Structures are given as C-alpha cells and as structure tokens.
Amino acid sequence: MKKYILKRVLISLATLFVILLVLFILMDLMPGTPFNDEKLTEAQKTLLFAKYGLDKPVLVRFFLYAKNMLKGDLGVSYAINKNFAVSEMVKDRLGISIAVGAMAMIIGTICGLLLGILAALNHNTWIDNLCSAISVIGVSIPSYVFALLLCYYVAYRLGLLPILYNVEQPFISLILPSIALSVSPTANIARFTRSEMIDVLNSDYILLAESKGIKNWKLIISHVLRNTLIPVITVMGPILVNLLTGSSVIEKIFGIPGIGKLMITAIQENDYNVTIACAFVYSVLYIIVMLFVDILYGIIDPRIRIAKEGN
Amino acid sequence: MKKLLVVLLALLMLVGCGQGGKSDDGETVVIYQNENVRKAIAYAIDREALAKSLNDGSVGAEGIIPFKLASNPETGKDFREDQGSVVAYDVDAAKGYYETALEELNKKSLKIDLLYGTNEGDSVIKAAEQIAYYLEEVGFEVNLVAKQKKERLSLLTDGDYEVCLTRWGPDYADPQTYMDLFVSTNVSNNSGRYNSAEYDKLIADALKTTDMKERWQKFLEAEKVLVEKDNAIVPVFQAGGAMIIRPGVGGIEFHSAAVDNYRHVFGKDTLTLITNTDILNLDNQVATDGTSFIAQTMFMGGLTELDESGNPVLDLAESYDVNEDGTVYTFKIRDDANWYNNKGELVAPITAYDFEYSWNRLISDELASEYNWWLDTMSVDSWKAIDDKTFEVTLSTPSGIFLGCLAFPSVFPINQEFAEAQGNQYATSAETVLNCGPFILDSWTPDYSYEFVKNPNYYFADDYTKAGGANKVVFRVLADTQTALMEYEADKIDTVILAGEQVDANKNVDGYVDRLQGYLFYLSLNINHYE
Numbered sequence: 001m002k003k004y005i006l007k008r009v010l011i012s013l014a015t016l017f018v019i020l021l022v023l024f025i026l027m028d029l030m031p032g033t034p035f036n037d038e039k040l041t042e043a044q045k046t047l048l049f050a051k052y053g054l055d056k057p058v059l060v061r062f063f064l065y066a067k068n069m070l071k072g073d074l075g076v077s078y079a080i081n082k083n084f085a086v087s088e089m090v091k092d093r094l095g096i097s098i099a100v101g102a103m104a105m106i107i108g109t110i111c112g113l114l115l116g117i118l119a120a121l122n123h124n125t126w127i128d129n130l131c132s133a134i135s136v137i138g139v140s141i142p143s144y145v146f147a148l149l150l151c152y153y154v155a156y157r158l159g160l161l162p163i164l165y166n167v168e169q170p171f172i173s174l175i176l177p178s179i180a181l182s183v184s185p186t187a188n189i190a191r192f193t194r195s196e197m198i199d200v201l202n203s204d205y206i207l208l209a210e211s212k213g214i215k216n217w218k219l220i221i222s223h224v225l226r227n228t229l230i231p232v233i234t235v236m237g238p239i240l241v242n243l244l245t246g247s248s249v250i251e252k253i254f255g256i257p258g259i260g261k262l263m264i265t266a267i268q269e270n271d272y273n274v275t276i277a278c279a280f281v282y283s284v285l286y287i288i289v290m291l292f293v294d295i296l297y298g299i300i301d302p303r304i305r306i307a308k309e310g311n
Numbered sequence: 312m313k314k315l316l317v318v319l320l321a322l323l324m325l326v327g328c329g330q331g332g333k334s335d336d337g338e339t340v341v342i343y344q345n346e347n348v349r350k351a352i353a354y355a356i357d358r359e360a361l362a363k364s365l366n367d368g369s370v371g372a373e374g375i376i377p378f379k380l381a382s383n384p385e386t387g388k389d390f391r392e393d394q395g396s397v398v399a400y401d402v403d404a405a406k407g408y409y410e411t412a413l414e415e416l417n418k419k420s421l422k423i424d425l426l427y428g429t430n431e432g433d434s435v436i437k438a439a440e441q442i443a444y445y446l447e448e449v450g451f452e453v454n455l456v457a458k459q460k461k462e463r464l465s466l467l468t469d470g471d472y473e474v475c476l477t478r479w480g481p482d483y484a485d486p487q488t489y490m491d492l493f494v495s496t497n498v499s500n501n502s503g504r505y506n507s508a509e510y511d512k513l514i515a516d517a518l519k520t521t522d523m524k525e526r527w528q529k530f531l532e533a534e535k536v537l538v539e540k541d542n543a544i545v546p547v548f549q550a551g552g553a554m555i556i557r558p559g560v561g562g563i564e565f566h567s568a569a570v571d572n573y574r575h576v577f578g579k580d581t582l583t584l585i586t587n588t589d590i591l592n593l594d595n596q597v598a599t600d601g602t603s604f605i606a607q608t609m610f611m612g613g614l615t616e617l618d619e620s621g622n623p624v625l626d627l628a629e630s631y632d633v634n635e636d637g638t639v640y641t642f643k644i645r646d647d648a649n650w651y652n653n654k655g656e657l658v659a660p661i662t663a664y665d666f667e668y669s670w671n672r673l674i675s676d677e678l679a680s681e682y683n684w685w686l687d688t689m690s691v692d693s694w695k696a697i698d699d700k701t702f703e704v705t706l707s708t709p710s711g712i713f714l715g716c717l718a719f720p721s722v723f724p725i726n727q728e729f730a731e732a733q734g735n736q737y738a739t740s741a742e743t744v745l746n747c748g749p750f751i752l753d754s755w756t757p758d759y760s761y762e763f764v765k766n767p768n769y770y771f772a773d774d775y776t777k778a779g780g781a782n783k784v785v786f787r788v789l790a791d792t793q794t795a796l797m798e799y800e801a802d803k804i805d806t807v808i809l810a811g812e813q814v815d816a817n818k819n820v821d822g823y824v825d826r827l828q829g830y831l832f833y834l835s836l837n838i839n840h841y842e
Binding site: 031032033034036037038039040041042044047048051080081082083084085088089092093148151152155156159163164165167252253254255257258261262268269270 | 430458459460461462463464465466468477478479482498499500591592594597599676677679681683684735739756757758759787788789790791793794797798800801803
C-alpha cells in the first residue's frame with residue numbers, strides 16, 4: 001500500500017510541474033498583454049514590461065516563477081489589483097469558495113444518494129419516475145436559474161434567508177448559494193447511483209446473498225451499497241473539484257467574493273500571474289482529489305490496488 | 312508520459328497557428344484611404360436610432376466631443392451647442408458614396424472587417440451588430456470580428472484591423488482630451504494613422520495659444536476637419552447609464568468628464584450603495600479605474616475638488632495666488648489639514664512636502680504610473696514646497712484646465728514617511744494607507760465591500776453633518792443587477808445600477824436617474840496603418 005501511494009504522489013508532482021510549464025507557455029501565447037489599455041502609451045508599456053520583468057524570455061521567467069513558488073510567492077497582479085501579492089488574493093477567495101463548494105457537495109451527496117437509492121429500490125414504480133424526473137430537471141436547468149428562483153421565493157418573498165453573502169453570518173448567508181450549487185451534483189449523483197445500484201441488484205452475487213437469507217437492510221448496506229459506491233466515488237471526484245473552485249455565476253448573483261469570479265476576470269484582463277495561480281490551484285485540487293479517490297479505491301476494493309501494483 | 316507531451320506540443324502548435332498571420336491582404340485595407348468609402352460609412356449609421364435601441368440612456372454622437380464635456384470659456388455654452396452636429400445620417404447619400412467608391416476602386420463590392428470587444432458591456436455588442444446592419448443596408452459586406460478587450464486593443468495598436476468600434480473616456484473637462492488622440496504624432500492612440508497637416512496645425516496652434524477664446528475656436532475647427540471634412544473617424548454614440556437612487560438620498564454628483572463626487576452624499580445615517588466593480592487599487596497613483604478614483608476622492612483630497620457643475624473649488628488648499636501671466640501658482644495649505652489612520656487617529660499634518668513627494672513619485676520610472684503624463688497635460692513645468700504650508704507650481708503656459716485637474720486623485724498628496732515605511736505593502740489595505748479626506752476608509756474586503764466613516768475633523772464636517780450627511784457609507788460590490796433590485800426593494804440597499812430590460816421596466820420608479828457618461832464610442836478606420 002505504501003509503495004502504491006508513493007508512486008501515485010510522485011506521478012502527481014510530476015504532472016503538476018508539467019501543468020505549470022504549459023500554463024506559463026500558454027499565457028505567453030495568449031493574444032494581448034496585461035498592459036493593452038487605451039490609456040497607455042508605447043513608452044509606458046515598455047516601462048511596465050521592464051518593471052515586471054516581462055521583457056525577459058519566457059523560460060527564464062518560468063524558472064524564476066517556479067523558484068519563487070516554492071517559497072510561497074506567486075508573484076504580483078499586473079492588472080486586477082496591481083502590485084498586490086497573488087498568494088493573498090487567491091488565499092482569501094479560495095477559503096470562501098471551498099466553504100460554499102463543500103456545503104454544496106454535502107447537500108448534493110446526501111440528496112443524490114437518497115434519491116438514487118430510493119429510485120433503484122423502487123425500480124419502475126412512480127417513485128423511480130419521480131426521482132428520475134427530478135434528476136433530469138436538475139441536470140438540464142442551469143444553477144443560476146435555481147439561484148434566482150431561490151432568491152425570489154425563499155429570500156425576497158418569504159424573507160426566510162438572506163440573499164447576499166454576509167461576512168458576519170457566513171453560514172446562514174451561504175445556505176441559498178450552496179443549495180443552488182448543489183442541484184446539479186444532486187442530479188448527477190442520483191442518476192449514477194440509480195443505474196449502478198440497479199446493476200448491482202440484478203447481479204448474481206446479490207441473488208446468492210439473498211438466497212442465503214441475508215436480511216434485507218444488511219444486504220443493502222454491506223453488499224449492494226458497497227459495490228454501488230465504487231463507480232459513484234469516481235464521478236464525485238471531479239464534481240467536488242468543480243464545486244470547490246467556485247462558480248462565477250453563483251458568486252455574481254449572491255455577491256460572494258470567491259475564486260471563480262477572480263479567475264474569469266484574470267483571464268479577461270490577461271493578468272498572467274493571477275490566471276496561472278487560479279488555474280494551478282484548480283489543478284492541485286484536482287490532482288489531490290484524484291489521488292484521494294485512487295487511494296480510497298484501494299481501500300474499498302483491494303483488487304484495484306493489487307492490479308495496479310502488478311503493473 | 313510521451314503521449315502526453317506529444318498532445319501538449321500539438322496543442323501549443325495549434326494555439327500558435329491561431330494567433331499568427333495577418334487576416335488582411337493589404338489591398339482591402341487601402342480602401343479606407345478612399346474618401347468615398349469613409350463617407351459611405353459615416354452617412355450610413357442612424358446614430359439616434361442606434362443609441363435609443365441600446366436602451367440605457369445612451370445618445371447618438373454629434374461629433375467626437377461628447378455632450379457636457381467642456382464649456383466655452385467665455386459664454387459657458389457646451390461645446391456641442393457651440394458646434395452643432397458634424398455628422399449626418401443619409402442612406403441615399405451613403406449609397407451614392409458607396410457606388411462612387413466602387414467605381415474609383417474598380418471593385419464589384421466592398422467587404423469590411425468590423426472589430427469589436429465582447430467583454431466591454433452588452434451595449435457594445437448590440438451597437439456592433441446594428442452598425443453592421445446599417446453598413447449592409449448601404450451595400451457593404453460586413454464581417455463581425457469579436458475579440459476580448461485586451462486582444463482588440465492589441466490588434467488596434469498593431470494596426471492589424473480594418474474598422475474597429477472603440478471608445479475613449481475623457482480624462483479632464485476639455486476638448487484636448489479627445490483632440491490629442493488624432494494628431495499624426497500620437498502613435499499610441501491614432502490607430503488608423505490619420506495624417507492631416509491641417510488638423511495637426513490647428514491642434515498645435517490651440518495648445519500654443521494663451522488666448523482661451525482662440526483655443527476654443529481652433530478646437531471647433533479641428534473637429535470639423537477631422538469628422539465633417541475628412542471622416543477620418545466615425546463617432547457613433549455616447550454611453551449612458553441608468554440607476555435608481557432611493558428618494559431622500561442625495562449629494563451624488565455625476566461628472567461626465569471627471570470622477571463622480573460622493574463626498575457630499577446625504578439622506579441616511581448609514582448609506583449602503585451598490586458598486587458593480589470593486590476598488591482595484593487604493594494607491595492613488597497606481598489606480599486607473601473610476602471605482603478606485605471615487606473611493607480615493609472620499610478618503611483623500613487634493614488642492615481642489617469639483618463642485619456640482621464640475622467647476623474647481625478649493626479643498627485642501629485654503630487659498631492660492633497666481634502671477635500676472637498665469638504661470639506661477641502659490642497654494643496655501645489648510646492649517647487644519649491632517650493625515651489620519653484608519654482608526655481615525657491623527658498621524659501628521661499635511662504639508663507642501665507631501666505634495667512635492669507625491670508629484671515626484673507620480674512621474675518616477677520606478678512607479679511606472681499609467682497617469683505619469685497627467686502633470687504634462689496640466690502644462691506643469693516644475694513644483695516645489697516653499698515651506699510646510701506653501702506649495703508653488705510653475706506652468707509652461709497658462710492652462711484653463713489646471714485648477715480642475717488638481718481635483719484628480721493622481722495628484723493628491725502622499726505622506727512620504729508613511730508610504731516608505733509600508734514598502735511593498737503600501738495601500739494594499741485600509742490599514743496601510745492614510746486618510747486625508749472627508750471620510751476615513753474603515754475597511755476594505757476585496758470583491759465584497761468597502762466602508763467609510765465620516766471624518767469628524769475634516770474642515771467641512773460640521774456643515775456636512777448639518778446637511779444630513781451620513782456617518783457611515785458602505786459600498787457593497789454586487790455585479791448582478793437582479794439580486795440588487797430585490798435587495799433594493801427589500802430596503803437593504805440604497806442604490807441600484809440598472810442594466811438591459813430593467814432600464815425600461817423601472818423608468819417610472821421614484822428615484823430613477825438617467826445619467827450621461829463621458830465615454831464616446833466611435834469607429835476607428837484603418838487609413839494608413841497596415842503593417
């Protein structure tokens with residue numbers, strides 16, 4: 001198991017290095033510069049390029065950046081909050097995005113699993129149809145529509161919860177955005193759980209277990225659910241990363257200072273360091289979650305680990 | 312791993328190919344040197360109808376100088392009123408010019424690549440589509456080229472475009488802010504490389520003369536040459552902006568050619584105002600955006616500020632003397648002008664040295680300020696602190712805009728000792744910047760809110776309180792106008808910025824304000840800048 005984990009970690013680190021290099025080169029190839037502004041003269045642009053070291057070759061800048069990164073220095077912003085440390089900008093916003101994302105993930109997982117299990121156990125009944133209908137609606141309608149509906153009915157008409165994010169009441173004010181954000185993961189997890197569980201319920205080993213006289217609830221928990229969860233965990237990884245890295249639309253509607261909005265602005269403003277930092281954070285989260293999923297796999301189903309180790 | 316690298320390399324090559332290469336074939340660009348092509352474009356556009364359809368208070372342009380930008384130094388009349396319209400809408404005439412152009416160029420049809428920005432507001436996209444429609448009515452084939460702002464500007468600077476819908480926001484209330492753009496020596500802004508000796512001479516004469524009346528006349532003439540005679544650029548519309556301000560709340564002064572003034576806002580003890588963009592920088596010499604400038608005029612101040620009608624009145628200076636030929640100004644700084652930290656504690660008195668340091672800093676290569684040309688624009692030649700409270704400024708020529716330009720944040724004072732002690736951290740938070748305005752910046756949470764409390768020691772604080780001034784002003788950053796409207800109706804915020812269909816739906820709401828901004832959108836034609 002240790003060897004397996006070590007190998008996974010090393011591959012992850014190498015992947016991150018390559019990602020950083022590619023990000024750096026892509027930034028350099030992007031049309032325009034952070035200093036394309038109608039108010040800037042050519043002389044000023046030259047001054048700015050020199051000031052921020054952008055006149056140096058891309059590889060020199062890359063190694064300088066990578067070196068500084070190890071010290072936790074992600075450079076400064078060129079356009080959004082000029083001269084501000086990017087690490088600070090990202091840190092503050094990432095925390096809030098993770099909070100909203102995690103809340104949405106918890107809601108999405110619980111509701112999704114419940115819906116999926118309910119539908120599978122009542123396969124081909126009206127309950128199944130209802131759950132499926134809910135899933136289809138959840139997948140097909142974008143989250144901002146739910147967000148606006150929740151704002152209008154729950155917050156504005158009934159006055160039950162605040163619309164806008166409030167630093168003094170972070171939990172209460174993040175409930176609506178989390179619910180809005182959880183609709184799509186709920187639907188995805190429900191659909192996946194349902195189909196996996198139906199497969200498992202129809203398999204021979206469940207028939208065998210049933211014929212051995214294992215009690216219904218015990219059968220479901222220790223035999224059906226365990227086998228259903230493996231593929232479900234795979235889809236949950238990417239869903240979680242998507243949620244954690246923020247949704248610019250939800251952030252815009254509820255006035256949440258999150259990282260999703262920062263990344264969009266950074267791309268539009270050609271703010272190299274901020275874009276790289278946001279994209280890199282995304283990659284790091286993705287790789288950590290995937291690593292975690294890999295390890296979790298090994299625990300849930302030792303066959304996978306052994307098969308991979310054999311490679 | 313190898314596979315991954317191959318894929319990445321392929322990806323990079325793809326990106327590289329997409330970016331390179333000029334889309335124009337040289338021949339198509341040269342067509343804008345043809346006078347009749349330019350006239351056909353200029354006459355094809357129904358500016359009134361276009362502006363109205365944008366539905367946000369925008370108005371059709373009558374020239375390159377916007378409405379309410381500058382007034383006649385003698386009569387006080389608006390430039391547009393003095394000049395009248397120098398553009399015309401006449402489809403038949405436009406068709407005629409188009410036919411003539413076809414003959415002269417020996418072509419069967421003419422194709423235009425119309426470049427515009429996709430992330431510069433909905434109105435730009437709508438306007439570009441409408442312009443395309445009008446040009447097609449006349450006979451042109453139009454190809455819309457949509458780019459992100461930064462890329463659009465980079466294409467413009469490189470001359471790699473045909474026609475571009477672009478804009479200019481005025482920096483000060485004088486025609487010069489627009490006229491400067493199109494002189495042949497301005498390689499940064501004259502993207503189409505319009506080159507007219509007549510125009511250049513008029514502008515040079517206007518800038519040289521000390522006779523303000525003559526200067527005004529030269530600008531009037533220059534606009535006629537640029538737009539009416541040469542059709543070198545095609546003015547389209549002046550941007551509007553609609554908002555709702557809660558009835559009872561007042562004192563927000565909008566300036567189309569300068570920073571909006573929120574220093575005298577009143578109506579409630581705590582006001583919660585909505586801003587759709589956050590402060591980008593607290594450093595008054597690094598910031599370049601309106602939101603930051605508005606905030607800076609609240610917690611800072613300059614030698615002058617602008618009154619409701621945009622005229623300069625004294626602020627941190629209590630008086631000034633000017634020599635006979637109008638080139639040496641001597642300012643006396645208020646005795647009660649002080650620096651405060653964000654807790655409202657007195658740090659130091661404001662001295663002339665704070666101005667001297669600030670102005671030296673503004674032009675330093677080390678800071679590389681985007682407004683390092685500001686002092687040149689004001690014709691400032693040199694400056695020095697005579698003593699603690701006396702600041703002397705020498706101009707190269709008398710300037711009608713000098714006093715007004717002092718109200719701009721880039722020339723506000725900076726306390727050297729404090730700024731240098733903060734080093735890299737200067738002005739990155741409410742704690743690392745000093746206050747010298749009618750408000751104290753209490754806190755700033757990026758992308759969320761910034762809050763001001765009244766500075767009770769400011770020289771007009773008592774009058775302000777008597778007038779019902781606010782003790783606390785909160786700016787909440789909220790880009791979504793729908794949630795903002797709900798919050799406004801729930802009485803949680805006091806202003807809303809409207810967009811799109813909301814403008815029409817709220818036209819009759821109490822507190823609806825239609826404001827005209829200084830931004831003028833025009834078509835830049837690539838006349839000589841093909842590379």
